Amino acid sequence: MRHLLSAGDLSRDEATLVLDTAKELAQVGDRSVKKLPTLRGRTVVNLFYEDSTRTRISFEAAAKRMSADVINFSAKGSSVSKGESLKDTALTLQAMGADGVVIRHSSSGAAKRLSTWVDGAVLNAGDGTHEHPTQALLDAFTMRERMGRVEGLRVAIVGDILHSRVARSNVLLLATLGAEVTLVAPPTLLPVSVRSWPCSVSYTLDEVLPKSDVVMMLRVQAERMKDAFFPTAREYTRRYGLDDDRFAKLHDDAIVMHPGPMIRGMEISAAVADSPRSTIVEQVANGVSVRMAVLYLLLGGSESAIGN
Amino acid sequence: MTDTNTYLIRGARVLGGEETDLLLRGGRIAEIGPGLDGGGAATVDARGAVALPGLVDLHTHLREPGREDAETVYSGTRAAAMGGFTAVHAMANTFPVADTAGVVEQVWRLGRDSGYCDVQPVGAVTHGLGGTTLAELGAMAESIAAVRVFSDDGHCVSDALLMRRALEYVKAFGGVVAQHAQEPRLTENAQMNEGVVSDRLGLAGWPAVAEEAIIARDCLLAEHVGSRLHICHVSTKGSVQIIREAKRRGCDVTAEVTPHHLVLTDDLAESYDPIFKVNPPLRTADDVEALRAGLADGTIDIVATDHAPHPIEAKETEWSNAAMGMTGLETALSVVQSAMVETGLLDWAQVAERMSAAPARIGRLSGHGRPLAVGEPANVVLFDPSVSREVDPAAMASKSANSPFRGRTLPGRVAATFLRGTPTVLDGKVQ
Numbered sequence: 001m002r003h004l005l006s007a008g009d010l011s012r013d014e015a016t017l018v019l020d021t022a023k024e025l026a027q028v029g030d031r032s033v034k035k036l037p038t039l040r041g042r043t044v045v046n047l048f049y050e051d052s053t054r055t056r057i058s059f060e061a062a063a064k065r066m067s068a069d070v071i072n073f074s075a076k077g078s079s080v081s082k083g084e085s086l087k088d089t090a091l092t093l094q095a096m097g098a099d100g101v102v103i104r105h106s107s108s109g110a111a112k113r114l115s116t117w118v119d120g121a122v123l124n125a126g127d128g129t130h131e132h133p134t135q136a137l138l139d140a141f142t143m144r145e146r147m148g149r150v151e152g153l154r155v156a157i158v159g160d161i162l163h164s165r166v167a168r169s170n171v172l173l174l175a176t177l178g179a180e181v182t183l184v185a186p187p188t189l190l191p192v193s194v195r196s197w198p199c200s201v202s203y204t205l206d207e208v209l210p211k212s213d214v215v216m217m218l219r220v221q222a223e224r225m226k227d228a229f230f231p232t233a234r235e236y237t238r239r240y241g242l243d244d245d246r247f248a249k250l251h252d253d254a255i256v257m258h259p260g261p262m263i264r265g266m267e268i269s270a271a272v273a274d275s276p277r278s279t280i281v282e283q284v285a286n287g288v289s290v291r292m293a294v295l296y297l298l299l300g301g302s303e304s305a306i307g308n
Numbered sequence: 309m310t311d312t313n314t315y316l317i318r319g320a321r322v323l324g325g326e327e328t329d330l331l332l333r334g335g336r337i338a339e340i341g342p343g344l345d346g347g348g349a350a351t352v353d354a355r356g357a358v359a360l361p362g363l364v365d366l367h368t369h370l371r372e373p374g375r376e377d378a379e380t381v382y383s384g385t386r387a388a389a390m391g392g393f394t395a396v397h398a399m400a401n402t403f404p405v406a407d408t409a410g411v412v413e414q415v416w417r418l419g420r421d422s423g424y425c426d427v428q429p430v431g432a433v434t435h436g437l438g439g440t441t442l443a444e445l446g447a448m449a450e451s452i453a454a455v456r457v458f459s460d461d462g463h464c465v466s467d468a469l470l471m472r473r474a475l476e477y478v479k480a481f482g483g484v485v486a487q488h489a490q491e492p493r494l495t496e497n498a499q500m501n502e503g504v505v506s507d508r509l510g511l512a513g514w515p516a517v518a519e520e521a522i523i524a525r526d527c528l529l530a531e532h533v534g535s536r537l538h539i540c541h542v543s544t545k546g547s548v549q550i551i552r553e554a555k556r557r558g559c560d561v562t563a564e565v566t567p568h569h570l571v572l573t574d575d576l577a578e579s580y581d582p583i584f585k586v587n588p589p590l591r592t593a594d595d596v597e598a599l600r601a602g603l604a605d606g607t608i609d610i611v612a613t614d615h616a617p618h619p620i621e622a623k624e625t626e627w628s629n630a631a632m633g634m635t636g637l638e639t640a641l642s643v644v645q646s647a648m649v650e651t652g653l654l655d656w657a658q659v660a661e662r663m664s665a666a667p668a669r670i671g672r673l674s675g676h677g678r679p680l681a682v683g684e685p686a687n688v689v690l691f692d693p694s695v696s697r698e699v700d701p702a703a704m705a706s707k708s709a710n711s712p713f714r715g716r717t718l719p720g721r722v723a724a725t726f727l728r729g730t731p732t733v734l735d736g737k738v739q
Binding site (some may be wrong): 113 | 500507509513628629
């Protein structure tokens with residue numbers, strides 16, 4: 001129980017423990033002095049091979065609130081840009097005594113590979129098109145805060161499922177926590193074996209919206225057009241964008257989520273993004289709490305309490 | 309006095325039959341029968357070992373010239389000898405590409421100088437494996453290397469017109485095009501077999517249809533122009549069905565399967581360890597079963613290793629950055645024993661057909677793939693199927709260690725290999 005590589009590695013009890021711990025730690029953010037001594041003397045390295053300001057500063061804030069020493073290592077302008085391999089970088093961090101490594105990498109499986117080369121805990125902050133487990137945890141935390149529960153919630157995840165690490169982690173974690181997930185996308189943006197996943201699938205957003213408690217919109221990169229995943233951005237928005245008319249089809253208590261960064265006008269309208277039922281800003285705040293919880297549970301004690 | 313040019317092999321089971329003796333003299337098999345008198349011949353105790361004709365690999369990457377850090381003709385042919393091979397076909401994707409008479413002659417000479425096994429160069433179909441213009445196939449055919457197999461392996465000859473022309477053109481000198489069947493657009497950036505595992509792992513998929521569509525097209529083309537066609541490393545159930553159907557119609561198509569595709573499956577990618585990254589990718593258990601059945605019933609003619617050595621750094625990395633390919637020469641016969649013989653799908657005579665006689669026929673290689681009979685070239689492998697061993701790539705003759713069987717226990721061991729009567733391997737050690 002040393003790393004957090006996949007949301008699928010978490011049992012229901014472990015996932016619940018993370019969410020409960022995050023809830024307690026969230027109170028730190030409300031204090032005037034936003035700091036706990038828990039990880040004093042521990043070193044956390046943020047190893048970011050992809051640009052991701054949002055996730056990096058979230059992890060950095062989480063580690064600093066726990067009093068950990070934080071080293072930010074970004075691939076640009078570093079030894080990596082000079083051709084250093086991931087393994088050599090890993091051995092360097094190891095030699096510097098990193099207790100935990102938070103890795104963001106464009107290659108699926110990079111976090112798992114890293115975990116075979118370092119002794120410290122490895123936290124997957126997004127690996128290629130594979131997983132992003134802390135995003136799924138913060139999404140579940142946000143649902144629980146807003147809706148009071150996760151079990152039994154009807155969650156629609158809409159957009160580029162095929163290339164989404166957020167979708168993969170959410171499907172696994174939400175299934176573990178007992179939510180009913182429906183993936184909504186054009187068939188070209190769904191994995192070929194998606195029917196084997198623990199969720200339902202629909203090609204038609206309009207049919208799913210009235211039956212949803214949570215609608216999670218994923219970013220759709222316009223450049224997917226070049227690979228013929230859909231004809232035009234306009235047509236994508238016509239069929240899968242959460243515009244004002246579609247928003248009106250949701251029941252009154254339903255919430256709208258987005259992992260960011262969002263493309264207003266493409267997958268979500270400005271009015272929907274800014275509505276009180278949008279949780280987009282809360283998700284950012286919750287991200288810090290959940291990452292504090294994960295760091296605490298992996299690095300805080302002599303034996304970590306979650307992950308594998 | 310020991311006669312170093314003569315060897316008496318005692319008690320070998322020819323093609324798995326009864327124990328008998330073989331006398332090798334003057335590069336040929338001089339006598340076969342029980343209780344032979346070898347005179348002053350060196351004696352090899354082969355009791356219990358199966359004697360097979362020297363194996364022939366139709367698909368080997370020796371990496372020289374250009375990537376001598378991964379393999380050289382010298383190290384690769386030593387690995388071949390350790391695997392029981394007496395001839396290998398060296399693939400054309402070297403640096404420079406083997407697309408001229410000059411390069412194929414260089415590789416041919418390097419092989420002759422190594423002395424561990426005959427090296428038959430494969431010529432590229434297109435200039436620089438670029439897929440746009442035909443290489444000088446006739447010049448390679450007429451060179452001292454006498455190239456008969458042409459392949460852009462690693463790349464598919466995807467242009468249908470160019471493939472048609474190549475199939476037609478090589479008829480003039482009895483050549484064959486060996487196609488690496490991979491529709492390029494369907495496999496852009498592909499990392500592993502497309503299916504349940506790739507979807508879960510978030511690795512871009514290499515769909516079976518990308519192989520099957522090219523095989524179907526090329527069988528139809530070969531039939532249309534009356535040419536023979538060879539399909540490299542068949543990896544899917546659908547491909548087996550397409551080839552079986554084409555053969556039934558009378559299409560002159562042959563096909564190969566690699567040892568790794570006979571046993572390994574795509575779930576090994578769960579580790580994200582690129583030691584299991586290969587092209588075509590490891591497929592599903594269903595595909596493995598169909599490949600074994602196809603090899604057993606003759607739909608797939610031969611086993612070919614696709615021995616693809618890579619240096620450590622090409623594999624000790626993230627999956628998507630890693631090189632594709634696996635070594636295979638030194639484990640091939642053991643894997644075939646495990647997958648095909650111990651399962652009752654093939655007997656040793658059929659193994660000899662699929663790993664020696666048939667590949668030599670497809671490659672138009674004289675002097676190899678001949679029966680173990682008096683007067684034939686003394687290309688012999690002695691294989692002891694009764695022992696088992698843990699695969700240790702560090703102990704192999706290949707310069708590279710990227711064996712997917714690392715740490716696994718495999719049955720059988722090559723005890724000796726003779727190339728025209730000269731031992732290249734004795735007592736399991738390369739000479």
